[in-house]
Amino acid sequence: MATLDNRRPARRGRPGYDKESLLRVAVQVFNERGYDGTSMDDLSKKLGITKSAIYHHVASKDELLRMGVDHALDGLFAAAAEATAMPGRAIDKLERLVQASVEVLVERLPFVTLLLRVRGNTEVEQRALARRREFDRLVARLVSEAEADGDIRPDVDPGLVARLLFGMVNSLVEWYRPDGRTGAAELTEAVRKLAFDGLRPQPRASR
Amino acid sequence: MATLDNRRPARRGRPGYDKESLLRVAVQVFNERGYDGTSMDDLSKKLGITKSAIYHHVASKDELLRMGVDHALDGLFAAAAEATAMPGRAIDKLERLVQASVEVLVERLPFVTLLLRVRGNTEVEQRALARRREFDRLVARLVSEAEADGDIRPDVDPGLVARLLFGMVNSLVEWYRPDGRTGAAELTEAVRKLAFDGLRPQPRASR
Structure with a gap:
C-alpha cells in the first residue's frame, strides 16, 4: 500500500x-x-x-479500522526489522529505529494517529494493542542490550527509557503537521539529538 | 482543592x-x-x-469538565510560577519546570489525562486549549533563554525542543500508573536525565 x-x-x-x-x-x-x-x-x-x-x-x-492500524504497524515493524538487521552495536540500532519510526510517523501520520487512539474495545483493537506491546518489547530489548554494552547510562531502567523515548516520538501525532514549517528531516534530527545526546551542549569525550 | x-x-x-x-x-x-x-x-x-x-x-x-481541566492547569501553572521565580539560569528553571510538571502529572493524573484529550468542541474546551498554549509559550520562552545563555545546544529549534520535551512528559498519561513499580521520584529523575543529559553515558566537561 x-x-x-x-x-x-x-x-x-x-x-x-x-x-x-x-x-x-x-x-x-x-x-x-x-x-x-x-x-x-x-x-x-x-x-x-x-x-x-x-x-x-x-x-x-471493522475491516477499515484493521487496515488503517495495520498500515501504521506494518511501517513500524518494517522500521524495526531494518534497524535490528543492521550490523553494529545495539545503541546504533536503537538510534536508527528511533529515526525510522519518526519517518514512519511523518509518512503515515493519520494511520499512526488512529493506532495510538485505539483503546482495545474490539478484537481488531485488541490485536493492534498486542502488536504495539510487541513493538514496545522490541524497543526495550534494544535498550537493555545497549545498556549491557555500556552505551546507555546504567542509572535508568531500560523499560522506562523505552517508554519515554517512544512517548516523545509518539507525541508528534498531537502537533506535527507535514505542511508546517518543520520538515521531516529536521524533526528526525531533533528527536535523535534530544534523546541520545540531551539538551545540554557540553563537549563529549567520544561519540 | x-x-x-x-x-x-x-x-x-x-x-x-x-x-x-x-x-x-x-x-x-x-x-x-x-x-x-x-x-x-x-x-x-x-x-x-x-x-x-x-x-x-x-x-x-460542563462545570465538571471546567473544574477537572482547571485542576490540571492550575497545577501546571503553579509549577511554572515556582520554576520561573527561582533565582539562577534559564536552563535550571527549565529543568525545575520539567521535574515539577512530572510531579503534577503523577499527583493529578486523571485530571491531566482529561486535559490532554480536550479537542476544543466547547467554550470550556477552547479555554483549556488557550491555557495549554499559554503554558507551551512559557516553556518555549525558557528554552529560548537557555539557548541564548549557551546552556542548550544551538542546533535545535527552541519551539521544537519545547514540544518534544513536553511530548515526553505528557506521554506519561498513556502508561504511568501510581500503583505500579515505578515511583514518582524515579520517574521524575528518569525524565530529567533523558531530556537534559541524553541516553549516552559519556563523561561531560562540566555540569
Missing part, C-alpha cells in the same frame, strides 16, 4: 475510489469523530458514495 | 459526596467513556445518587 503515503488528494473530482483512497478518507473521518462515533452512514456521506459502494471494497467498518 | 490529590477512595460506604469527591468520580468516568460520550444519567448511575443530588453541587456537566 505504498500509495497511501503519497499526499495526493483523497477525493477526486468525481467520487470514485479504490480500496486505498477509500481507506485514507475513512481514517481521516475516524480521527475527526472517533472510530466509535463514526457510522457507515457518516462514511458514505463523507465519501459521496452509497454504503453498498463502500461494501464493494470492504466487508465492514 | 488539595484533597483531590489524596488517594482516598472516591466512593464512600454510603453514597455521599462533596464537590471534590464528586468531581474525582466524574473525571474518572469522562476518561473511561469520553466527555462527549458521558451523560448526566451515566454520572448519576456511577455515583449512585440522583441527578438532582449532582445538581446540588454543580450547575452542569
Whole structure:
C-alpha cells in the first residue's frame, strides 16, 4: 500500500475510489469523530458514495479500522526489522529505529494517529494493542542490550527509557503537521539529538 | 482543592459526596467513556445518587469538565510560577519546570489525562486549549533563554525542543500508573536525565 503515503488528494473530482483512497478518507473521518462515533452512514456521506459502494471494497467498518492500524504497524515493524538487521552495536540500532519510526510517523501520520487512539474495545483493537506491546518489547530489548554494552547510562531502567523515548516520538501525532514549517528531516534530527545526546551542549569525550 | 490529590477512595460506604469527591468520580468516568460520550444519567448511575443530588453541587456537566481541566492547569501553572521565580539560569528553571510538571502529572493524573484529550468542541474546551498554549509559550520562552545563555545546544529549534520535551512528559498519561513499580521520584529523575543529559553515558566537561 505504498500509495497511501503519497499526499495526493483523497477525493477526486468525481467520487470514485479504490480500496486505498477509500481507506485514507475513512481514517481521516475516524480521527475527526472517533472510530466509535463514526457510522457507515457518516462514511458514505463523507465519501459521496452509497454504503453498498463502500461494501464493494470492504466487508465492514471493522475491516477499515484493521487496515488503517495495520498500515501504521506494518511501517513500524518494517522500521524495526531494518534497524535490528543492521550490523553494529545495539545503541546504533536503537538510534536508527528511533529515526525510522519518526519517518514512519511523518509518512503515515493519520494511520499512526488512529493506532495510538485505539483503546482495545474490539478484537481488531485488541490485536493492534498486542502488536504495539510487541513493538514496545522490541524497543526495550534494544535498550537493555545497549545498556549491557555500556552505551546507555546504567542509572535508568531500560523499560522506562523505552517508554519515554517512544512517548516523545509518539507525541508528534498531537502537533506535527507535514505542511508546517518543520520538515521531516529536521524533526528526525531533533528527536535523535534530544534523546541520545540531551539538551545540554557540553563537549563529549567520544561519540 | 488539595484533597483531590489524596488517594482516598472516591466512593464512600454510603453514597455521599462533596464537590471534590464528586468531581474525582466524574473525571474518572469522562476518561473511561469520553466527555462527549458521558451523560448526566451515566454520572448519576456511577455515583449512585440522583441527578438532582449532582445538581446540588454543580450547575452542569460542563462545570465538571471546567473544574477537572482547571485542576490540571492550575497545577501546571503553579509549577511554572515556582520554576520561573527561582533565582539562577534559564536552563535550571527549565529543568525545575520539567521535574515539577512530572510531579503534577503523577499527583493529578486523571485530571491531566482529561486535559490532554480536550479537542476544543466547547467554550470550556477552547479555554483549556488557550491555557495549554499559554503554558507551551512559557516553556518555549525558557528554552529560548537557555539557548541564548549557551546552556542548550544551538542546533535545535527552541519551539521544537519545547514540544518534544513536553511530548515526553505528557506521554506519561498513556502508561504511568501510581500503583505500579515505578515511583514518582524515579520517574521524575528518569525524565530529567533523558531530556537534559541524553541516553549516552559519556563523561561531560562540566555540569
